[in-house]
Amino acid sequence: MSRFILLFAICVNLIVSVAFGYGCNHRDYGHGAHVCVCSEKLHCGDLNLKISTESGVITSYSTNKQGARFMHREYRFLKELPPSQHFNVTVEVNHGSKQQAIVGFGGAFTDAAGINIAKLPVNLQKQLITDYYGNNGIEYRLGRIPIGGSDFSTRAYSYDDHAEGDESFSKFALQPEDKHYKLPYLKMASEVSSHPVCIEH
Structure with a gap:
């Protein structure tokens, strides 16, 4: 291992x-x-x-x-053990008893993260994402992305802010934050990772 x-x-x-x-x-x-x-x-x-x-x-x-x-x-x-360190230790491992499974480890693709990453030169942006998701990094496999604005955003927003009564979501649309700060780095993580990156909302 x-x-x-x-x-x-x-x-x-x-x-x-x-x-x-x-x-x-x-x-x-x-x-x-x-x-x-x-x-x-x-x-x-x-x-x-x-x-x-x-x-x-x-x-x-x-x-x-x-x-x-x-x-x-x-x-x-x-x-x-060396003779001077001999003592009795009993360790029991029950392979038949399984608890919660670990799905993986990852990071969050928030507006705040994207705003700060965007301030870096392009080559350092890729290096940073590679350090987290790449084969020579720590190989994160999960990513969390907020739906709309969150406490890591500079403003409050959703994907259908100005469409009162729009039950069919005909005015549903991504926001500039998604296009500039979330999706580009999520895509970059997927490109540098040799594993599928699982996204949680």
């Missing part, structure tokens, strides 16, 4: 190997808050997080205030 695994467990017989993450161009906002800034001159590079691992190895990535950006860690389960 590889890539992103959410693991909430106490692992007792593991060894950890660490590789320092990708470079970060820091911008400090004070109070311990900083961001990594990517630009045409200070490109952050491909994340290239798609790493296959052998059986018995868990891969994780972390970013922190100390400057690590997607720091790569591998956790290996040992077949035998």
Whole structure:
């Protein structure tokens, strides 16, 4: 198993190997808050997080205030513990008991996201979407898109605002925000992803 695994467990017989993450161009906002800034001159590079691992190895990535950006860690389960660390541990896994299924992970294609992405040069727009949805990124497979305006819009709107009594929706129409800030980046995500991008409304 590889890539992103959410693991909430106490692992007792593991060894950890660490590789320092990708470079970060820091911008400090004070109070311990900083961001990594990517630009045409200070490109952050491909994340290239798609790493296959052998059986018995868990891969994780972390970013922190100390400057690590997607720091790569591998956790290996040992077949035998050193004699000094012997103790009894019993772990039971019930494969027959299944709970909720994870459909996938993704992001939201809101007006606010589109407005900010549109301020970037075109090549950085594609790089940003690729970092989320591309094969060398974190491979998101879901996207949420609001129907009409939302709290992430600069104005309130629907798709049939000025058609009172229009029960047949004959005046239904997409708005400029859809054409400029939502659909272009949704299309870009679909183009860079090797998986179908599932859209939730």
